Amino acid sequence: MTQIIPAEGIFALLWVLIALPAVGAVILLFGGRRTNSWGPYLAVLTVVGSAVIGVLMLLALMDQPAEQRTVVQNVYDWVFVGSFQASFALQLDQLSMVFVLLITIVGALIHIYSLGYMAHDPDRRKFFGYLNLFVAAMLILVLANNYLLLYVGWEGVGLASYLLIGFWQRKPSAAAAAKKAFIINRVGDVGLSLAIMLIFITFGSITFQDVFGQASEASEGTLTAIGLLLLLAAAGKSAQFPLQAWLLDAMEGPTPVSALIHAATMVTAGVYLIVRSNAIYNAAIWAATAVVVVGLITIFMGAIIGSAKDDIKKSLAGSTMSQIGYMVFAAGLGPIGYIFAIFHLLTHGVYKAGLFLGAGSVMHGMNDTVNMRRYGALKGLMVITFITFMAGYLAIIGIPPFAGFWSKDEIIHAAFERNWIIGAATILAAGITGFYMTRMVAMTFFGKARWEDDAHPHESPPVMTIPLIILAIGSTFLGMALLFWGNIETWLEPVTGYESVPTPLPTAFYIAVTLVVVVIGAVIGWVMYARKEVPIEAPRGNVLTRAARQDLYGDAVNNVLVVQPTYRTAEALTTFDTKAVDGFVGGVTSFVGDLAVRLRRSQTGFVRSYALSMVGGVFIIVLALILVRLS
């Protein structure tokens, strides 16, 4: 059993990790124009600072024996109501460690990249403020030691993503995309809130230690419920089916945002959540199965969408969905999968960031065209971008020795250990990946130039290319590094547990099959898009293509199932409110008014009628008196 070590030495700085970017965000956002000049650099510094601390902590953590690598720092008591106690407490263990590094390092690189990419944007101060906000929130998310605090980070990154997707708010499409992202995530949040509540009333606590310590004691039904709720949350954050619709629109945001938030880090929070809660899924087999199914569906949705999009960023977004599908899928496989989910998450974080930044670099040179049909033959003009992009390309399609190969291969392997059908499915998906990535590369860098007339492509400035290079190196070697030098299994094993089941066939066989399928996919892609002429106008395409261009009708479905009904209800209720509820009030008053108008007629002004009513009154009174007596 892992034991907690106090937050001393370098670990005392745990809170600083978050504080640095948070302070940066505050300064930039509230500091106003006077910070315009130096603000962005400050932002970069804070993140770099966090990254440095993170690395130091990694080293310190490595010094510790394996079972003593969980640090908890209780910053202060946060929400204490009766038996419900949520501290602002941070927990650093092997799992959060790797996330800290991913976030801070990739974050730092992207900050630097943005210095160039956003150089000419009037609001870049805000941009960097938001980025800092995001890093801070994301660090809270992965460092929280209880679910409620995790929720804070969870929602914080959501906010940052909302702000950054809608960064160019004057574009209505951007504003709409931002709103969509937030609201769909909100659906996921419902899942998270309910999960937290259910966890609390089941375990009487919401800290990870207590919950996982007692997970086995709770009934499987409850655990399944919790698991499914957490899956809902994860699906929202990680754009998994059925809450995938927002991610493609999210590409409205600036490219560095897409790289950092919607490829490398935030969208993987769902995976983190599931892996973090492994104790629950281990005990709730049906929840785990649901995770697998969701992952599998999303793998294919993403891949298909990615194959059909002409917008390079959307195509990448599709592939992100698909890759995260892989991670979720792996996380669903249970102890054999958790580690590789994280492994893939790390490699993907690096190479997908590289790919996005590369795409950004291309757009930068093609004055922000995203339509790949207007690219082509750029390999000569953007050498660095091209090379780094190829590194990412080989990584994602999983060609050895590039990073993606190791992680994805492990997942496929694990899939086969569970069940050969899903294993086959993952291999097929890998093939599709090969297809659409090849398509992307071919359309962008090879073939003939199909540029717009005013386009004169050029390589991006060093401030942008250097991060590309670093990420490219990562895409190339990270897989091996983690696997052989960092031996990630043993590193994560204390947190996630690990079990390996022997597979019927030798590992080499799966690798071979996978590679063959991938290559086939790649070749098809090459033949279709490098050999043949790519029309500038997209051909009508077959049913699947058209569906994929419509994001497989995700929006249409949401519209019919959710949005329209909601607005119709709203209108109906509004009418009801004015007509019925308020109308009732008005009705009563007007009724009394009419009554008054009628009754006042009784006041005829004729003495004799008054006298008559008096006589009547006397009779009534006397009669009443007698009746009362008789009764």
Next chain:
Amino acid sequence: MSAFPWLTTLGVLPLLGSIVVALLPSSKPLLAKQVALAVSFVVLGGTIAMALQFNGSSTEPFQFVESYPWIPALGISYSVGVDGIGLVLVALAATLVPVTILAGWRDIEEDQEAGGSVKGYFALILVLEALMIGVFVATDVFLFYVFFEVMLVPIYFMIGKYGGPQRSYAAVKFLLFSLLGGLFMLAAMVGLYVVSARQLGTGTFDFLTLVNLDIDPNTQKMLFLGFFFAFAIKAPLWPFHTWLPDAAAQGKPGTSVLLIGVLDKVGTFGMIRYLLPIFPAASDFYAPVVIGMALIGIFYGAYIALNAQDMKRLFAYSSMSHFGFITLGIFVFTSSGGTGSVVYMVAHGLSTAALFLTAGFLMSRRRESALISDYGGVNKTAPVLAGFFLFAALSSLALPGLVSFVGEFLVLLGAFERYIWVGALATLGIVITAAYMLRVYQKTMTGPLNPSLDAGGIKMTDLKGREITALVPIAALSIVLGFYPAPLLNVINPAVERTLQFVSVAEVDSSLSSEGSEQ
């Protein structure tokens, strides 16, 4: 306990202030404002000074108690005191008043023709402050009722004299609704008095005596209805809400802030302070009905807000939805639910203030139009304004890290603990909240600048120093309390626990280990 009569002082100060303001010459509007502002700051200072002396761990039901016989013939006494709940609400009032004054600095000049004198408005605000403090600190039911009713008068004039075109309709509607509730409460109060007279020989209105009566359930049920009716109208609960949108839409932003932000809290405050302890059996009996109303309110308000064309009405309906949450938290009879409700009251006060004031600043730049369709792309020319607007929206949709989240989560948790499905259902509300809040932000602030905002002498300028000064404290408070709510929770929770002891149903505790601790 400090012998100094804190509460009376806090109540009397603004009253004197209002008299001074009213006596100032109409020719010096600026002076009137300055005096009003100064007074409200003094009150705020006093409140803080008092709050610092408040002993959160005291076993006394009330602190800073004062009691003098008023109408002994009827067992009525002037007795005041605060528990945690009262304290935070007093603090809320004392905080929002200066903010409102500051924000409303220029609101009145514009419509002299409407008939309101500048000083009159600010005098009314101070009167209202005195009464609001009074209603939260009264520990004598009769005294509470007096404040409860008299409070209507200043707000009635604030709406009717300083409001929009439909102001007198709105004011009368507001007054009649409130009077209706008030009168039924009066009837119930009379009944309560008679009951106490029958049990104790001499009737009394002293809260602490009344809670110890054992009233037979059927009587409780009748009396409960009287009080509840008043509170439900005040809060407002579905379906007694229709006065609110009109009042909010016609009132000045400042008026709406005080009306919805503080005054309506009297309804929910009354529920937790009076209904639960005095009528435990009836509360238990009616809880399902009330919770039903609360749930309906949550979604009803949210849905209509989703469709609203008028910002002020939108905020009104969203408040209705929030009041649904608050009421829900109170009537699930759980510690977290009750505490959450009170926190939610504070949070909602702050977010309402932020919303209405920002919207007010926005509309003051567009000839007071509240139509959402009249705006668009504001953040282009007024980024700070847009920023605060977004902040207000976020705090209203209970973003984690803001105090409203603490309240909302605790309420939902409390509901979940008691009735798992109610909690689950209510949680769905947070999605719609996000939907309508972001919708109004998107429509007004983003996209291309609405041409009408740059024509006919209209300039969508950014916030000025005064306006920012008014908003910053609210924002700061909601963030600070969001990340460090302990000051609230530590004073509220004991009071809530004490209240819940009266309600028969036991506190539910969780199945496995009932106390969760760090590590």
Next chain:
Amino acid sequence: MNPANYVLLSALLFSIGAIGVLVRRNAIIVFMSVELMLNAANLAFVSFARMNGNLDGQVVAFFVMVVAAAEVVVGLAIIVTIFRTRRSASIDEPNLLKY
């Protein structure tokens, strides 16, 4: 003869008076009907005095006569004024005040 009959008679007179008030338009006659009612009451008093065997009732009767006389004075004054203004003694004539 049984004084009870006088009571019945008085009741009859009273009713006649009341009906007179209700059906007649002329102020003077209405007024006379009221006087009739008063005197019906007198008759009742007197006959009850006889039945109860004490004088109170008769004393009352005298007082009532005086009061009735006073009423006549006031009443005629008012009626005459109205008559002078409107040239009619109909009580349905003055009908400005209503509703």
Next chain:
Amino acid sequence: MNFTPPSIDYFAISPMIVIFAAAVVSVLVEAFAPRSTRRFLQLLLVFGALITSLVLIILNASTRTLTAGGSVAIDGPALLFQGSIVILAILGVGLMAERSIDPVGDAFASRVSALPGSEEERQFTQRGYLQTEVWPLTLFAVLGMLLFVSANDLLLMFVALEVISLPLYLMTGMARRRRLISQEAALKYFLLGVFASAFFLYGAALVYGYSGSINFSEIAQTISSKPSESIILLIGIGMLMVGPLFKIGAVPFHQWVPDVYQGAPTPVVGFMAATVKIAAFGALLRLLYVAFGGVRWDWEPIIWIVASASMILGSILALVQTDIKRLLGYSWIAQAGFILVGLAAASPAGLQSTKFYVISYGFATVGTFAVVSMVRDSNGEATNLAAWAGLGRKSPIVAAALSIFLLGLAGIPLTSGFVSKFLVFVAAVEAGAAWLVIIGVVASLIAAFFYVRVIVIMFFSKPTEQTAVVAVPSAFTTVALAASVAVTVILGVMPQPVLDLLTNADVFIR
């Protein structure tokens, strides 16, 4: 049979004697004093008499006696009512004495006998003649009221009733302006009044026939002694009630109220609305509690019905009025209903609430009509509410004062009206008539609507060209107004002293 003159406690009845003497003298003044000095002398006389009798009443504070052969009861309630009647009379007389509001003099026709609109009338007005017959009439009316509340036998009560009514009939017809409606009001008031007193008288006859006595105490004894299944008694009670109920203006004897309120000279309305109501309730209380206390189970339901009817009908009818005086007339009816709720409780609490209510209502009424008499346009008082638009801006003080009275009548806390309603409701609930309270609640909501409506008109609407002006009154009205405001607020904020006073004076002597 030998006649023993009843012993008379002259000191106990001295307040009435003073008024009576003054009344007689003032008749002589009318007859003999030169026109120029009359007004002065009359005012001297009236105020002198009223104040003297007030002093005497206070000196009598502890007197509890039956005198004049048991036909006059000087007890707590009687003294209390007498005291408040006299005080309110002083204020009311102040209103009547006011002559600086109307440019041509006071509110009364310079010569009532003159034809409206005739040359004759015009000349009288030009010469600035002021008739002063109103003063002796007033004194007689006051005398009647003082008698009415202390009358302890049916005969005296009847006489008192007439002594109240006859002068008022005349005063109603004396308006200087709008004389046609004034005279019409007088005629209606007179005919219906005498009609009502005829019923009262016949009822008295029947009760006498049943009990063999006209003295309340003896009637009460007979009722308690004799097994009282006699129908005569019930009919008698029913008809007896008509007298006071008519004066109170309770449904169904209410229809004269709005007409008289609208037609009569405003100061007179202010005077009688306040005082007559007190007197009538005093009498009704004594009649029902002392004489018929034994059969309260018979009459309580009747009062309940009448009360509910009055509350509801009065409030609803007031909703649609456009003339402020008429509106106040209907509001009187509604208020009467509320007071009857307390009276119906037939308990000490009921008695106390009734007393508190009538008194506080009296002051509010005087104040209200003081304001009404001050709001004027080119042709006299501007009673049409349309002319009140934006009054709150032209003269905030007066408007504020009126608002206080209206809020008081509406029963908003911190005004006397609220305490009154509260006491009444307590009494009703204690007597087990909670349902009556519910009706009362609904009625007060409806009532609140039209009271508030006046405030809305005054404050929330912009002044138009036909908005009336508020005339600057002399000390008379000012004092009356100020006093009413003071009482309305004090009774609302600090009712305890008065409540003590009421508790000391809550026993009817039998």
